[in-house]
Amino acid sequence: MGRAPCCDKANVKKGPWSPEEDTKLKAYIEQHGTGGNWIALPHKIGLKRCGKSCRLRWLNYLRPNIKHGGFSEEEDKIICSLYISIGSRWSIIAAQLPGRTDNDIKNYWNTRLKKKLLGKQRKEHQSRRGNSLKQDMKRSSSSVGDSMVPADNLNQIPYWPELPVLAAAAAPIPHSSQEHRIDSQASMRRLLIKLGGRFSEDDHVVNDGTTLHQFPNDLSTTDQDLYEQTVYVPSSSSSSPMDALSLSNNIGSQFVNSQFAIDGGNLPMLQGQSTTFSSELQEMGYSNNPQRLDGMEFLYGEDMVDNRGVNPCESIGWGDTSSLVGPPCASEYGVMQQGMLQEYGFSEMRYPGGAQ
DNA sequence: AATGGGTCCAACCGCAACGCA
DNA sequence: TTGCGTTGCGGTTGGACCCAT
Numbered sequence: 001m002g003r004a005p006c007c008d009k010a011n012v013k014k015g016p017w018s019p020e021e022d023t024k025l026k027a028y029i030e031q032h033g034t035g036g037n038w039i040a041l042p043h044k045i046g047l048k049r050c051g052k053s054c055r056l057r058w059l060n061y062l063r064p065n066i067k068h069g070g071f072s073e074e075e076d077k078i079i080c081s082l083y084i085s086i087g088s089r090w091s092i093i094a095a096q097l098p099g100r101t102d103n104d105i106k107n108y109w110n111t112r113l114k115k116k117l118l119g120k121q122r123k124e125h126q127s128r129r130g131n132s133l134k135q136d137m138k139r140s141s142s143s144v145g146d147s148m149v150p151a152d153n154l155n156q157i158p159y160w161p162e163l164p165v166l167a168a169a170a171a172p173i174p175h176s177s178q179e180h181r182i183d184s185q186a187s188m189r190r191l192l193i194k195l196g197g198r199f200s201e202d203d204h205v206v207n208d209g210t211t212l213h214q215f216p217n218d219l220s221t222t223d224q225d226l227y228e229q230t231v232y233v234p235s236s237s238s239s240s241p242m243d244a245l246s247l248s249n250n251i252g253s254q255f256v257n258s259q260f261a262i263d264g265g266n267l268p269m270l271q272g273q274s275t276t277f278s279s280e281l282q283e284m285g286y287s288n289n290p291q292r293l294d295g296m297e298f299l300y301g302e303d304m305v306d307n308r309g310v311n312p313c314e315s316i317g318w319g320d321t322s323s324l325v326g327p328p329c330a331s332e333y334g335v336m337q338q339g340m341l342q343e344y345g346f347s348e349m350r351y352p353g354g355a356q
Numbered sequence: 357a358a359t360g361g362g363t364c365c366a367a368c369c370g371c372a373a374c375g376c377a
Numbered sequence: 378t379t380g381c382g383t384t385g386c387g388g389t390t391g392g393a394c395c396c397a398t
Contacts, residue, residue: 014367014368015366015367015368015391015392016366016367016392017366017367036383037383038383038384039382039383039384050368051383051384052368052369052383052384052385053367053368055384055385056366056367056368057366057367059385060366060367061366068365069365088387088388089386089387090386090387091385091386091387102385102386102387103365103366103367103387104365106387106388107364107365107366108364108365110364110388111363111364111365112363112364358398359397359398360396360397360398361395361396361397361398362394362395362396362397363393363394363395363396364392364393364394364395365391365392365393365394366390366391366392366393367389367390367391367392368388368389368390368391369387369388369389369390370386370387370388370389371385371386371387371388372384372385372386372387373383373384373385373386374382374383374384374385375381375382375383375384376380376381376382376383377379377380377381377382
């Protein structure tokens with residue numbers, strides 16, 4: 001037996017709202033408020049509408065100070081940054097953009113921003129792929145015998161971006177986890193810089209023994225304090241891992257401080273909710289090759305490419321994003337990751353235009 | 357002018373979380 | 378603790394509009 005419908009669908013009007021309906025709803029709410037019961041509201045004012053429909057109409061259209069269209073560059077950046085950090089949590093993203101509704105932002109992302117980024121990514125990838133191909137051809141023709149890569153494998157070998165010297169030294173094996181981690185940090189930086197962020201080179205990475213987090217060196221809080229300010233930590237009083245308010249407040253405070261940390265610590269709570277996000281990212285140029293998507297590589301672990309030794313702690317699909325920054329992990333690999341992060345750790349992104 | 361495809365956005369739907377009795 | 382009604386959220390859809398052919 002299914003759930004009882006929230007309203008009598010047969011006697012409920014659907015489709016676009018008329019100006020009369022808008023006027024009725026707006027006048028009533030402005031005078032009496034919602035009364036704490038959306039379901040009863042349409043009956044009170046004689047509207048043949050579902051309560052949910054009234055709520056949506058009010059929140060997305062009639063509510064005062066709603067802005068429609070005309071997203072600024074700044075808003076674009078905020079949306080992109082937050083999307084990359086938390087995925088399609090439109091209500092949380094909307095909370096950072098006064099006057100914008102989650103529906104508006106969702107539509108804007110789906111119809112414009114995504115395509116904008118997609119085009120950007122593809123363009124850059126194509127041009128870089130072209131250069132890479134030229135170099136490959138040059139190399140293979142000049143030193144076929146010396147090539148590390150068998151000639152018949154050339155077509156299968158993805159483009160590997162240049163590695164930081166230290167990473168290359170630490171990770172002589174091309175597919176090592178260290179290499180990916182380091183490259184992931186660089187990738188994240190690149191993407192965020194593209195999106196308008198910038199990094200402070202002297203920011204610190206702290207490992208409190210359980211979780212890694214990044215913060216600027218001008219903060220004097222303790223690790224725990226910082227962690228609670230920077231990422232959402234389910235407290236003993238908060239039983240819900242999806243405490244959106246906490247997350248929202250947390251993100252809000254980051255913006256208040258004009259700082260924006262992309263931190264995997266936020267992400268475990270997104271488990272099981274980001275399949276679309278993941279596929280979108282794949283669509284944005286990432287299919288089987290993590291290096292194909294310049295700037296997005298950090299979102300994927302090598303296990304996405306190489307299935308050897310998949311470990312729940314190491315898996316980095318959006319079902320478990322916790323390893324983006326280096327969560328608690330019992331495996332040696334996890335410890336190694338943390339060590340590498342400490343060694344070469346990437347810093348938070350500071351949002352442009354804010355106080356430092 | 358007709359039309360077919362693409363784009364955009366308001367609104368709907370279903371599900372999960374929440375709150376209360 | 379449980380069950381039910383309500384709310385909030387994210388994904389999807391339908392249709393209006395635009396533009397190229």
